[in-house]
Amino acid sequence: xxxxxxxxxxxxxxxxxxxxxxxxxxxxxxxxxxxxxxxxxxxxxxxxxxxxxxxxxxxxxxxxxxxxxxxxxxxxxxxxxxxxxxxxxxxxxxxxxxxxxxxxxxxxxxxxxxxxxxxxxxxxxxxxxxxxxxxxxxxxxxxxxxxxxxxxxxxxxxxxxxxxxxxxxxxxxxxxxxxxxxxxxxxxxxxxxxxxxxxxxxxxxxxxxxxxxxxxxxxxxxxxxxxxxxxxxxxxxxxxxxxxxxxxxxxxxxxxxxxxxxxxxxxxxxxxxxxxxxxxxxxxxxxxxxxxxxxxxxxxxxxxxxxxxxxxxxxxxxxxxxxxxxxxxxxxxxxxxxxxxxxxxxxxxxxxxxxxxxxxxxxxxxxxxxxxxxxxxxxxxxxxxxxxxxxxxxxxxxxxxxxxxxxxxxxxxxxxxxxxxxxxxxxxxxxxxx
Amino acid sequence: xxxxxxxxxxxxxxxxxxxxxxxxxxxxxxxxxxxxxxxxxxxxxxxxxxxxxxxxxxxxxxxxxxxxxxxxxxxxxxxxxxxxxxxxxxxxxxxxxxxxxxxxxxxxxxxxxxxxxxxxxxxxxxxxxxxxxxxxxxxxxxx
Numbered sequence: 400x401x402x403x404x405x406x407x408x409x410x411x412x413x414x415x416x417x418x419x420x421x422x423x424x425x426x427x428x429x430x431x432x433x434x435x436x437x438x439x440x441x442x443x444x445x446x447x448x449x450x451x452x453x454x455x456x457x458x459x460x461x462x463x464x465x466x467x468x469x470x471x472x473x474x475x476x477x478x479x480x481x482x483x484x485x486x487x488x489x490x491x492x493x494x495x496x497x498x499x500x501x502x503x504x505x506x507x508x509x510x511x512x513x514x515x516x517x518x519x520x521x522x523x524x525x526x527x528x529x530x531x532x533x534x535x536x537x538x539x540x541x542x543x544x545x546x547x548x549x550x551x552x553x554x555x556x557x558x559x560x561x562x563x564x565x566x567x568x569x570x571x572x573x574x575x576x577x578x579x580x581x582x583x584x585x586x587x588x589x590x591x592x593x594x595x596x597x598x599x600x601x602x603x604x605x606x607x608x609x610x611x612x613x614x615x616x617x618x619x620x621x622x623x624x625x626x627x628x629x630x631x632x633x634x635x636x637x638x639x640x641x642x643x644x645x646x647x648x649x650x651x652x653x654x655x656x657x658x659x660x661x662x663x664x665x666x667x668x669x670x671x672x673x674x675x676x677x678x679x680x681x682x683x684x685x686x687x688x689x690x691x692x693x694x695x696x697x698x699x700x701x702x703x704x705x706x707x708x709x710x711x712x713x714x715x716x717x718x719x720x721x722x723x724x725x726x727x728x729x730x731x732x733x734x735x736x737x738x739x740x741x742x743x744x745x746x747x748x749x750x751x752x753x754x755x756x757x758x759x760x761x762x763x764x765x766x767x768x769x770x771x772x773x774x775x776x777x778x779x780x781x782x783x784x785x786x787x788x789x790x791x792x793x794x795x796x797x798x799x800x801x802x803x804x805x806x807x808x809x810x811x812x813x814x815x816x817x818x819x820x821x822x823x824x825x826x827x828x829x830x831x832x833x
Numbered sequence: 834x835x836x837x838x839x840x841x842x843x844x845x846x847x848x849x850x851x852x853x854x855x856x857x858x859x860x861x862x863x864x865x866x867x868x869x870x871x872x873x874x875x876x877x878x879x880x881x882x883x884x885x886x887x888x889x890x891x892x893x894x895x896x897x898x899x900x901x902x903x904x905x906x907x908x909x910x911x912x913x914x915x916x917x918x919x920x921x922x923x924x925x926x927x928x929x930x931x932x933x934x935x936x937x938x939x940x941x942x943x944x945x946x947x948x949x950x951x952x953x954x955x956x957x958x959x960x961x962x963x964x965x966x967x968x969x970x971x972x973x974x975x976x
Contacts, residue, residue, distance in 0.1 A: 776900075779842050781838075781877060782931055809875060811849070
């Protein structure tokens with residue numbers, strides 16, 4: 400099922416032609432209307448006329464989150480303020496928030512790409528879509544709302560929270576499509592069970608889950624608990640909000656809506672473009688945004704591009720599910736390492752959600768990694784050799800996944816520091832030794 | 834004839850053994866037998882205590898990793914060769930010993946050792962056949 404077959408199944412040649420036209424227009428407008436871009440272009444000596452092919456995209460300087468903070472609040476807008484009809488804002492957990500401005504045209508594009516997402520999840524006008532993403536400055540709620548409205552679905556704008564009521568609504572209204580963060584979906588399943596409502600008896604057939612990093616294991620769990628198809632949705636405030644990419648029925652990567660966004664993968668350290676299949680940082684360029692064009696925005700999200708033709712018929716390239724954040728990434732002996740990889744290895748060996756910490760040192764000239772893993776009740780054995788085996792198994796599995804030899808130290812439960820939000824997983828002591 | 838042993842995972846860190854024992858002392862739990870298996874990074878504290886279930890709960894509340902394991906308490910003659918004689922039976926029967934350690938108290942003229950083998954049931958029937966006295970939980974409490 401397609402929302403816009405003509406675009407979604409467009410030929411490669413046609414697509415590149417449209418992309419180039421739109422890119423040129425975007426660059427021109429950005430240069431002319433946004434002093435920030437003009438300054439950046441002038442600094443590196445690139446002019447609007449230098450962008451003659453899609454390949455020339457790499458001549459354009461990157462835009463980073465901190466650049467956006469510098470021009471807070473409206474410095475990136477490419478239209479006069481009276482053309483802006485809506486504002487959204489990303490949470491400022493790591494500094495000043497980032498403001499996004501939308502023209503009427505932008506809202507229309509947002510609705511279009513979100514309608515495509517919902518259609519990919521199997522939604523039609525006959526569906527009841529419960530939007531359990533937050534409505535407000537966060538883009539989640541409104542984004543899904545605009546898409547569902549384009550489709551003509553019955554929208555239940557429940558927003559996030561009030562979980563018991565969410566479940567009563569699902570039961571009483573017969574909600575068929577659920578949209579929320581994957582962790583909230585799992586929480587809802589638990590609460591439903593507490594309320595004596597078996598989640599599989601709800602009429603849900605599909606869900607669009609995103610706005611946070613999640614795993615295949617979580618997908619399986621959500622699908623099992625609710626008896627629905629769980630699809631991965633991707634987006635970010637700086638670009639438009641949800642609706643940048645979404646999975647089709649194949650559930651093998653997310654199609655990027657390339658007629659609106661150009662995706663590149665770069666080496667986060669050097670900024671050099673990486674070929675399809677190689678993991679790196681996702682860089683996005685908007686080619687239809689009016690209110691706030693974004694040129695080569697560094698998302699900090701780690702993924703890779705899948706170029707193979709998808710059996711669903713869509714020609715848009717896919718990205719694999721987000722594998723991590725560059726903020727979490729650490730290079731050890733030249734290898735990219737993410738805490739989630741270590742987590743996965745421990746989970747596989749121990750069978751329980753691990754608490755762990757990664758300590759990186761450079762005793763001589765070579766980086767060394769120590770992974771401290773809390774012993775769990777389930778894996779503790781009374782015999783020394785079993786514990787030593789566990790340690791060896793952990794070391795072997797981590798090496799298989801990460802590609803570097805590590806030293807595992809088993810520590811007592813709750814001996815590693817806990818934090819309310821994100822746990823401090825990596826302690827890098829290397830700089831101190833140099 | 835199996836008795837419950839308390840096993841505690843100890844990181845090689847200053848004060849951890851003391852903290853575990855202190856928690857048990859505060860709860861009025863007496864230790865009848867004790868041993869520590871140690872490696873360069875961690876140790877396993879194994880104990881026979883008066884109230885294993887309660888001891889487990891107390892240690893878990895104090896964030897220790899604890900497990901109850903079945904072991905055998907065996908009475909051997911308190912004279913040269915007493916233990917060796919019993920072990921000979923296991924050796925002949927091809928039963929491997931995981932670990933062994935001694936009780937603080939004696940049972941009459943006999944010394945009591947704690948033993949865990951790879952096959953407890955087989956060990957019990959073998960030793961009983963050979964008239965080696967195995968202590969029941971009541972015997973252990975009466976020590």
